[in-house]
Amino acid sequence: MQAPATPSPADANLVEVTRDIGFAQCVQALKSLLMATPIGWLLVAWFGWSRAPHERMLCWLGGFFCAWLVSIVLLRSMARAGPSRARHLRHLMTIAVLDGTCWGAVVWLVAGFNATLDPWLGAVLCGVAAINAPVYITYFRAYAALMGALWATVMLAALARPPHAVEQELVYGLTIFCGLLTYHMRSIAQRVLDGIGLQLSNASLASQLSAALQLVQHEAGTDSLTGQPNRRALDELLKQQVSVSRSTGRTFSVLLLDIDHFKLVNDTHGHGAGDDTLCAFAQRVREHLRQGDTCARYGGEEFVVVLPGTTLVAALEVAERLRQGVAEASLMSVPLVRTTVSIGAAQYLPGETVEQLLARADTAVYAAKRGGRNQVRVPEEAATA
Numbered sequence: 001m002q003a004p005a006t007p008s009p010a011d012a013n014l015v016e017v018t019r020d021i022g023f024a025q026c027v028q029a030l031k032s033l034l035m036a037t038p039i040g041w042l043l044v045a046w047f048g049w050s051r052a053p054h055e056r057m058l059c060w061l062g063g064f065f066c067a068w069l070v071s072i073v074l075l076r077s078m079a080r081a082g083p084s085r086a087r088h089l090r091h092l093m094t095i096a097v098l099d100g101t102c103w104g105a106v107v108w109l110v111a112g113f114n115a116t117l118d119p120w121l122g123a124v125l126c127g128v129a130a131i132n133a134p135v136y137i138t139y140f141r142a143y144a145a146l147m148g149a150l151w152a153t154v155m156l157a158a159l160a161r162p163p164h165a166v167e168q169e170l171v172y173g174l175t176i177f178c179g180l181l182t183y184h185m186r187s188i189a190q191r192v193l194d195g196i197g198l199q200l201s202n203a204s205l206a207s208q209l210s211a212a213l214q215l216v217q218h219e220a221g222t223d224s225l226t227g228q229p230n231r232r233a234l235d236e237l238l239k240q241q242v243s244v245s246r247s248t249g250r251t252f253s254v255l256l257l258d259i260d261h262f263k264l265v266n267d268t269h270g271h272g273a274g275d276d277t278l279c280a281f282a283q284r285v286r287e288h289l290r291q292g293d294t295c296a297r298y299g300g301e302e303f304v305v306v307l308p309g310t311t312l313v314a315a316l317e318v319a320e321r322l323r324q325g326v327a328e329a330s331l332m333s334v335p336l337v338r339t340t341v342s343i344g345a346a347q348y349l350p351g352e353t354v355e356q357l358l359a360r361a362d363t364a365v366y367a368a369k370r371g372g373r374n375q376v377r378v379p380e381e382a383a384t385a
Helices: 009-048 054-081 085-109 117-135 140-160 168-220 231-248 262-269 271-287 312-328 354-370 380-384
Strands: 252-259 294-299 302-308 341-347
Touching: 009 054, 009 085, 009 117, 009 168, 054 085, 085 117, 085 140, 117 140, 117 168, 140 168, 231 252, 231 294, 231 302, 231 354, 252 271, 252 312, 252 354, 262 271, 271 294, 271 302, 271 312, 302 312, 302 354, 312 341, 341 354
Parallel strands: none
Antiparallel strands: 252 302, 252 341, 294 302
16 A cells, blocks of 8 residues: 655645645634624614523623623734734634634523524524634634634533523534534535645746746847857847837947957867856956946857947947057966957948848958957948048
8 A cells, every 4th residue: 555645845845835725815814803893782772672681691602702802802912913824823712612602602691581582592503603604614624613612612501501501403403503514514624724825836837938938039049158148149239229219219339349359269278278267257257347238249259239229429438448458468278268358349230131241240340350469340331521
């Protein structure tokens, strides 16, 4: 025979969270019920005033009122602190027992004096049991405590009062009704909690799937070596900038960066050092960019910087700052790697495509390479404009 599976820590935690939520929902529902409880007193007083001794009726109302005040105080203390099963379980159980005891006491104090009143009180108590069921549906233990207190008080009344003072049909009927209701409530309450747990589980699964999707999307748009946006992400960003420019007239510029003599780094120090150099270069570029600017790896030792809302003049200032930042200090100390960068700057022209914009920036980079490297160039048409 196979042993039952041991619940995993995650499953056990889900059960505890579900119970905590059920407890909090029960406390929330109890607020409305307690506020409506005096209506039940008035109903009993109205029907029983002419059928039971007034002093007994007043004794029951007074005792119930005191218990009701205690319950209100306990409920408000839970509301102020935030309902917590760990801290407030005794409070909720006390409210349930007080409520059940007070309703059961109506049989002890008021029943047995009128043949019409007794079955009517039985119907009232059955109604109380039914009305409380949905309130305590998310925390069955409290409902069981209420019903147990109600039934025990009625039984004590039947035993303590003179024989036949309390109609036996009332006791039997109430016992059968409360027993069946409590029995079925147990399974219904469990299904409600299972539903809450399923919602939590689905929400957790949806959150995990969303996080996984975001991770996949992030990885799909990120260069695995440098951590910068890759060519795919760059294309999307440039398309967005083109769309914004066409709809608002707001221009933007790009800088195409090509590390000078990068092959020499690989040949001298190895490809591992070359990879480290690319990472260090990307970090250096980030340090000299403005907020809102984006650096993406274009391929190999080439990077593209997107400068939203930037004219060519302002782009040249950013490019010169980048060129100086790379040239003035070594990228790595072990092994020692010093390098420079050639930069081509281009401003988006209305009507051109992303490919045309990058092609102009690439032409400017080649001009910088031919001109001796470690410099910033612009496309020929911009230089002569």
